[in-house]
Amino acid sequence: MSIQSVAIIGLGLLGGSIGLAIAEHAPDIATKGYDADADVRKKAAARGLVQEVCDSAEAAVANADLVILCVPVGAMAGAASAFADALPDGAIVSDVGSSKQSVIDDLAAVLPGRTVIPAHPVAGTEQSGPEAGFPSLFENRWCILTPPAGADQTAVDALSAFWERLGARIEIMDAEHHDLVLAVTSHIPHLIAYTIVGTASDLEDVTRSEVIKYSAGGFRDFTRIAASDPTMWRDVFLHNKSAVLEMLGRFTEDLTALQRAIRSGDGETLHELFSRTRAIRRGIIEEGQDDAAPDFGREH
């Protein structure tokens, strides 16, 4: 089985990037798309994110081998319901959501008996909407597939091959483990970033202008991911609740231990941790998951 025709439901950063990546890396694949927002459909058509922007989800999926849901995880069930009756036999339904157990449950409920292979390309920027996508978003990034128990291996292989054509590397994982791993590598970092940016903007003894002026001390890094799409992230936290709360508990314990070390003047504990954390950065650079240039290669 090979993918000949893809329907993209949701034409924001991820959906748009998939359409553009197909056009660049797999131009033999036909693309149709739909977005519930008429303004997004118009912009998507103007940018050519897919070959055909349809006026309904049903029209978009009509001849698709693969339907990819690119909507917030809280909107998956509704978006899938909208095209359920028009879904061709044998079509694979997948997604790009950041939580996977909830997507498996939600799609199984509204698409009973259909081939659902959830996926999560671990890629993105802080921008969102139909103007934000670009074709190289997935290059050298990992795409995690979380096929449910008993999933059709042919479909898993076809979906893997599809993502590899867009430049991604594939990992297969069960949904529960995915949700735990991403809680620590993505969800908690976003939650912390949103929190500190909120804390800083609510202060009375430090002005917002001061926070902005002196943000180069480290704070500005956090503002980038705290500028990410609010609806997408609200849904992630509500739909990966137990793993997020578990990891947040561990983070808070560790932070409390450091707080105590600062209070008691225990420099050794601080220095030991601060030395150890450098190794992870080196690993990330060696694995090609970030740039080795200082300061993310920012212009100086």
Next chain:
Amino acid sequence: MSIQSVAIIGLGLLGGSIGLAIAEHAPDIATKGYDADADVRKKAAARGLVQEVCDSAEAAVANADLVILCVPVGAMAGAASAFADALPDGAIVSDVGSSKQSVIDDLAAVLPGRTVIPAHPVAGTEQSGPEAGFPSLFENRWCILTPPAGADQTAVDALSAFWERLGARIEIMDAEHHDLVLAVTSHIPHLIAYTIVGTASDLEDVTRSEVIKYSAGGFRDFTRIAASDPTMWRDVFLHNKSAVLEMLGRFTEDLTALQRAIRSGDGETLHELFSRTRAIRRGIIEEGQDDAAPDFGREH
């Protein structure tokens, strides 16, 4: 009064960048330097970070109008003691430390009666050592001066003019307020980053390899500042203890409120905060304190 001759004590990222920035932007100023580490002195000489690398702090300061201490804040008193007897009359002593009240106290104790004008250029990268510096580090960054009560205005003006020549913008602030502002824009962000990177590397149910592979979900941003110099940062937390603990308390309160919102499924609270935090990012970009390019302009 204008600065003709600068002595740089400590030839790491900051000290080296000052030397290189003088060579580029103010080549009429003579530069000497010293570092307690012989290997650093050798590398500093090889890179030409200053015109003359001296074998003692006393030799470095012998003819200086301005001495800049570029050592961890916990090492200020010791470094200043080493040249106190050789300091020319009328020379300004300054520094680049990230906490200012402790520096004022420490330098007042070992340099009684001398002109001490502490400063903090809010600039840096995660790299350190004599190889890390570059001449444009201070361009369009703020340099905060915290002159003690009754400081000589001529000296403050001369130091301001010096930093402006290196491309920095000047702000005058009292040390206590500086320490509070920087706690939130720099110290807490670093503490949080070190913590989450530590939490992630200590997990048993998620492997280090998984943390590295899926770091593009947000985590990798935190690893950059968690790769910063351990000694420098240990000293910051020990020397700005009360402001750090105060701001950490506020951050923890806010994080606890979000934790509760997640647990109770309160999407409105999450969405409201996640929308509000975008404004700060826009302000930072408008003020030229970060790049508008998505994902820090990383290559895709």
